Amino acid sequence: MSKLEQVDTLILGSGQGGKLLAWHLGNAGQRVAVVERQWVGGSCPAVACLPSKNEIWSARVAHLAHHAADFGTITGAVKTDLAKVRQRKRDMIARENAAHLAFYESSGAQLIMGRGQFTAPKTIEVTLNDGGTRTLSGNQVVINVGSHAAIPDIPGLADAQPLTHIEALELDQLPEHLLVLGGGYIGIEMAQALRRFGSRVTIIDHNPHLMHREDADIAAEVQNILRGEGIELLLDAQTTKVAGQSGKDVRVTVRAGGSERTVEGTHLLVATGRIPNTAGIGLEKLGVELDERGYIRVNERLQTSAPDVWAIGECAGSPHFTHVSVDDFRIVRDNMAGGQRSTQDRLVPYCMFTDPPLAHVGLNEREAERQKVPVRVGKLPMAHVLRGEATDETLGFMKVLVGNDDRIVGFTMLGAESGEVMAAMQTAMLAGLPYPKLRDAVIAHLTYAEGLGRLLGNVPARAG
Structure with missing residues (x-):
């Protein structure tokens, strides 16, 4: 084990709440270390919120260009250069990355790029991305590890190497026929965007209507809008097996209405939910308990079962929105300073960025x-x-x-x-x-x- 380094606050994960806390504490004079395995600033600016809305806006521009004549502007043939769409998104991510590094520099908080695992209470060993290891201990610890896309246990699905939202946002060639497994917000946003770029799109969902947590009138209106844009919906359809490989030739077999049918496409996107990134990081060594779904157990002050250990964001079971992680930061910040701020009774809004x-x-x-x-x-x-x-x-x-x-x-x-x-x-x-x-x-x-x-x-x- 490498030499033990002592800090005031040790944060695993640089997502929205964690990074804001790091910068705040660093600016207040604390010794702060943030361990991040992949994305500076977490998934939101790198592979999730900002990149997806960036490409969704490009899709809106494409849609308006196709319908420009309706507003009196006559154009020629319209087509999408998906590689250029991707580059516009990458340029935005680069700007965000630079801004985040500048905030770390100005606050004095350390950003350590590597994979962290707890080895003892308040102690983490980091396998550095550029080689070597570091071992750090904090007087207080914050866990901010987020979540990842779930891949359901459907025969053949994993072998088909399906896209998640991360890979879908890196496409530089337009899918001929995109199959979307899951009728929630991510699946619908990506389905409409790819359809507007020019792909044929089919959404498959096992619920009787899309966005099953919404009121029926809302879901019905969204379904009418998507169908009006030429998106095919297969609802109340249980996926029984998958064959082929996404990006080449993929076949999804569903059971609906008492019979089976197979839908063929070129690409498969899975958007069926999220799983917290709490497995395999040594939380048992830290003394942190998980609930039955793998989320960290916290009280209304976002304290875990271990003393001086806090959890922020999705991994703590907070609603899966960046703006909630920001509020988690405020709660932990104030409670670290002796406050009594709570997650109870907060009014949480959300948006789905369709058009x-x-x-x-x-x-x-x-x-x-x-x-x-x-x-x-x-x-x-x-x-x-x-x-x-x-x-x-x-x-x-x-x-x-x-x-x-x-x-x-x-x-x-x-x-x-x-x-x-x-x-x-x-x-x-x-x-x-x-x-x-x-x-x-x-x-x-x-x-x-x-x-x-x-x-x-x-x-x-x-x-x-």
């Missing part, structure tokens, strides 16, 4: 019914939002849930700029604002947020 995008915060109708929360529901088609009339972005709708006390308890929007509009509704929810206050607010014309007034005007009056 139009889906944004949600608070309860949906299914959750309200399950929790026995009485709500009144207001809906507004995006075709009734005047901004959409001007831009021809009329697909989707808004939906709001209001409690008996007139407070807003949930909001969903499938429509243009939905994430930006949702932030206004989230602010009202955080403030406990009675919905008539927002309904009657003077909102600038001609904006998408202007539709909130009409939406809230559709909330039924309280009984009695």
Whole structure:
């Protein structure tokens, strides 16, 4: 074992929450070491959030170019150079990488590139990427190791070497026919993007509708939008086996409606969920307990079962969003300083970056019914939002849930700029604002947020 190095705070994983904590503590004068096996800054800026939205935006540009004549602009033949799309994404990643290294330099936090494994309480041995080993011990430890794409145990699937979102974002040639296994947010985002670049796309999902956790009306609208763009959907279809190899010739056999059929494609993308990166890193040596799904057990302050050991982000079972990891950082930062900050009762929004995008915060109708929360529901088609009339972005709708006390308890929007509009509704929810206050607010014309007034005007009056 190499010579033991002592630091104040030792962080395994440089994802969003971990890196922010490292920079904060480093700037405060602590000796901080961050161990990262692959991606500076974690997966978000390298292979996940930013790269995927970068390519999704390229796909939107392609879609607009194909439909330019609808807006009076006449173009010639339109085609996608996927290698150039990839290079635009890589250039962005390079800028992000440089920015992260600059933050490490200015904060004084050490970034150690290598594979870390705990060998004793608060002690980690790092196999360095450029050779050799280092052994470090911290007065306090933070685990921020994230998650990876799940590959279901389906006969032939692993042998087919399917794409995950990571490999899909590195394609430089357009798939002739992309098969997408999984009807969640990642699968849908990538399916629409590749379809807009010019691929034939089929989504296969074992649930009766896409995004099975969403309300049925939201899922149905998304399905109509995808089908309208020529994406084939095979729903309520159990995948029984896979043959061939992704990138060449792949065949997926599904059972649906009492019979089997085989779907042939050139590429296969698996987007069926995530698995925490907690196996094989020596957490048992650290004294950290896992739950039955492999996530680190933490309390509401993000403390693990081991003293002075914290966990942040997806590996701690937090909702799998970068913005939640940022909030985890704030919780751990404050609690390390003696605070009593908690994960309980936080209002977590999310967006799916399709076109139009889906944004949600608070309860949906299914959750309200399950929790026995009485709500009144207001809906507004995006075709009734005047901004959409001007831009021809009329697909989707808004939906709001209001409690008996007139407070807003949930909001969903499938429509243009939905994430930006949702932030206004989230602010009202955080403030406990009675919905008539927002309904009657003077909102600038001609904006998408202007539709909130009409939406809230559709909330039924309280009984009695």
